[in-house]
Amino acid sequence: MAFADTFKALSDPVRREILMMLRHGSLSAGEIAAQFDMTGATISYHLSILKKAELVRETRVKNYIYYGLNTSVVEEIMLWLSELKGGNEDDKEV
Amino acid sequence: MAFADTFKALSDPVRREILMMLRHGSLSAGEIAAQFDMTGATISYHLSILKKAELVRETRVKNYIYYGLNTSVVEEIMLWLSELKGGNEDDKEV
DNA sequence: CTGTTATTTAGAAATTTATCTAAATACTCT
């Protein structure tokens, strides 16, 4: 279930920071890695988890790979949280 | 930062199921444990993580401990996701 | 106080996760 993957992906602070970095637009793997005190391999690992969770999409341009947010999955998570909060099945406020 | 704890707490399927069980009202540790094929000790461990994340509150009644949802923390998470989705640079700091 | 029930804590084992280094792949440019 991709849903569980999404929560798992969000559970790591590095991955959350990556997502926040992508709010304003796509960045290449290298640009992302440059912001962290970790090897590129480690960032690649985190990106693979975000990708598997469908929280990011990749686009290849020249010999760069750009990563961008996929907000539709974020919406799904918000829906789940909404349900949790709702308790009574009446409401569905956004 | 309790915020990180919250995401971590949400990353486990058992804990998410516990939260869903609490939507319609509080349940005792034993009532919760009865729904899972795990020992009470394990459920107690999960409850302690949810409690540390402030996703649940406990109330002692007789020799039972009741657990109930704390929805305000859920709102905080939704706010974070909102920010992510929004991409608005006007309010990036929390 | 004694005994019973509900729950948590402690300690240990199995699994998963995050990280590194080194090597491999992929793509570009001349």
Next chain:
DNA sequence: AGAGTATTTAGATAAATTTCTAAATAACAG
């Protein structure tokens, strides 16, 4: 084709997580 850069993959390791059993606490009833 060959060199150079960007990124990923493989393999290893340390740390964190989940789970269990057994023991400890806490609260109640008689």
